[in-house]
Amino acid sequence: MRIGELLIMNGIIMEKQLKQALQLQQIQSNKKIGELLINSGDITERQLVEVLEFQLGIPVINMAEAKFEESIIHQIQEATAREYNLIPVEQKNGVIKLAMVDPLNHEAIKQCEKETGMTVQPHIATRTEVEQAITKYYGTKQLIEDINRIIQAAVEKKAKYIHFTPEEDELVIKFQIGDKVILQKAIPKDAQQTMIDRIKIMSGLNVTNRSLPQEGKLHIQKDHQQIDLNISILPTINGENIQARILNYSEASLTISELGLTTENFHIIDRLVQQKSGMLFIAGPPNSGQSSTLYALLNHLHTGESNVISLEDPVEHRIKGVTQVEVNTRIGLKLSEAIPFALKRNPDIIMIDDVNSRACLELTAQAAWPGRLLICGSQAYSAVHAIRRMIGLGIDKQMLSSAIIGVIAQRLVPRVCKHCAQTMTATDEEIKNFENHNLVNIDAEKNGSKSMIGNFRTYVSAQLSGKMTVVRGSGCQVCNHSGYYGSIGIHEVLQIDQKLKQLILQSLPDPDLELYLKEQAYKTMLYDGLLKAREGLTTVEEVLKVVH
Ligand SMILES: [Zn+2]
Incomplete structure (x- = not known):
């Protein structure tokens, strides 16, 4: 049955309308009857594809709901997509699904099979939808380059975050370098949505959803090196706010000597970790360079023979030879549940990026008994504060004082x-x-x-x-x-000796602790920061902003 008859049979058009269209086709012989009926307003695009689906037995694809696989778009050349009005939607087992305006165009199908090396599975879509998708996914080469340039500039400037902040009249792009936020550029408001959409597409996020927070990952190549970013989208009254966290791989390959430790601190830390037994804490508020130190210590200790497990929320960098496990409630694996599993594998070293509850602390302290080193992150402000915090969480003091070997506290200064x-x-x-x-x-x-x-x-x-x-x-x-x-990092390293273990059992009474630290000539983070300012590596002003 022909398309015109089908339309009549379904009561969409009347015979008179079909006749007119057929007459028109005599003049415009290159146009299909369906197209002419759409142009004359007799039918809608949607009606046409639905009738075609029935007539041809080829499924309709709803482009608004289709989940485009960004990575496969460029398997078909832009010219091909534009010439034949088609776009790839997804691929699976050597079959590529195409949204096509004319799914019977064998020449187009042949061309796409040649370009992709896959079997084409045609689907019908409306012309408008396909054209919009082509504009969105292909017509944006310049935009992709712009975004790549922004990311590359951020990496070169050692930024940790890129903030895309929509304001009332423009989209502002800022880099967060250390704890400074620096304005990079502003983009006109009318270009805001295309840029945000593009970043969302590149991050595998749902473009049509503009009202809910979303999280994704974005990867770009730079000088044969992959740069990974964690993308977090938060809808605001001025549009979607994007925070891109740059995951720096060089950070994961840091050595302990690159942390900016003084020789004295370096030796104390090295002595502590070479005991290969007990709990060592790395303390600092968020963005204080803790993760660099954790990774550097792992690199320092991991010889290839040792069995190393890390429990991280989230895994920020991959380290060769280390069994890295992601723990967080979002993926349904709690730290307290993961620790016993990790122990069953009898690791020599366990790294936990944030030990945040009494239960986890006690599990960790117990795990430290039989000649095993635990390196743990703690969101405390100083070495002493880290211990006070653990006591405050109600950990068994006997257990803590037996297991703990030291605390490194740190901050980053420009x-x-x-x-x-x-x-x-x-x-x-x-x-x-x-x-x-x-x-x-x-x-x-x-x-x-x-x-x-x-x-x-x-x-x-x-x-x-x-x-x-x-x-x-x-x-x-x-x-x-x-x-x-x-x-650059500024540090303080507190070694836990017998005297301090005793003080921990007494909940670190203030006057005794102060006296002890004085006797030991304990060097605080403030001292370390001022020393680095004296050496010209940073300034007193910046040091005093982070420690007092
Ligand atoms: Zn300069």
């Missing part, structure tokens, strides 16, 4: 940009801070760090003045005129 560093006379405030911490005269070589002197001319003239000097970035293109580039 690093002075070496491209525009200038030596300057220290302010009175800076001098006071250095004096209070006995940092007027320092021996950089002994500290294991290389002092920065910045611009040599400014260094010499400052030296000639005979005054105490510091280093500041004057701002340049490289550092986005901020004077800082990248970040």
Whole structure:
């Protein structure tokens, strides 16, 4: 049965309308009858595809509900898609599903099978839908390049996050570098939605859903290296806000010597972990570089023979040879449930990125008994605070004091940009801070760090003045005129000796603890930060922002 007759039979058109269309076809012989009926307004596109489905036995595809596999779009060339009005939707077992305006076009099918090497399974879709999809998925080469450029710039600037923030009149793009948020560029409001949609498509998210939060992953290639981003979408009154977290692979291959530890701290930590027994905590608020330290310690300890398991929420970087398990309630595996499973595999080292409850702490402490090292993250502000927090959670103090071997606490501070560093006379405030911490005269070589002197001319003239000097970035293109580039860790390392174990049993009474730390000449994060400021690696101002 012909399409016209089917339309009449279904009561969609009357004979008169078909006759008119057939007459028109005599003049426009290249047009199909269905198309002419749509043009004259006699039928809708939807009615046509439904009748075609019936007539041809080829299924209709609802493009609004179809889940496009972004990765397969480019298996068919843009020119082919445009010429034949088709677009690939999904692929499975060597079969590629195409949405086609004319599913009987054998030439088109042959061409697509040639390009993809797969069997084509044609589906019918309306012309408008297919054209819209082609514009959306292909007509955006420039946009994809723009987005890639933004991501690459963020990686080069060592940003941790890219924020796409829709405001009332524009879409603002900001980089978060260390704890600084720097405006990168603004995009006109009318281009906002296409960019957000594109990022969502690239991240495998639902483009049509604009009212619910979504999470996905985005990958791009740069210099033969894959950059991965965690994408989080939050709808706001001005449009969808996108937070892209850059997962830096080089972070996962960090060595312990790259963390910016002083020689003294490096040796303390090395001694602690070489015991290969007990619990070591890495403390710090979010974004304080903890995960770098956790990964660096794993790299330091993992020799290939040891059995290492990590329990992470989420797994941020892959480490070769380490059994990495993702734990969080979202995927239905709780940390407290994962620990016993991990123990059954008899690991030498377990890394847990955040031990956050009494139950988990006790499981961890128990696991540390038989010559096994546990390296655990803790969201505490200082080494002492980490222990107080555990006591506050109600952990058995006997258990804690027996298992714990040390706490490293840390923060990240912006690093002075070496491209525009200038030596300057220290302010009175800076001098006071250095004096209070006995940092007027320092021996950089002994500290294991290389002092920065910045611009040599400014260094010499400052030296000639005979005054105490510091280093500041004057701002340049490289550092986005901020004077800082990248970040550096500041640390404190608390070794737990017999005396401290006793103090833990007594819940760390304040005066005793203070006296003990004084006797030990304990070096706080503040000291470490000021030392690094004295060495010209950061500034007093930035250190005082994160520790007091
Ligand atoms: Zn600079």
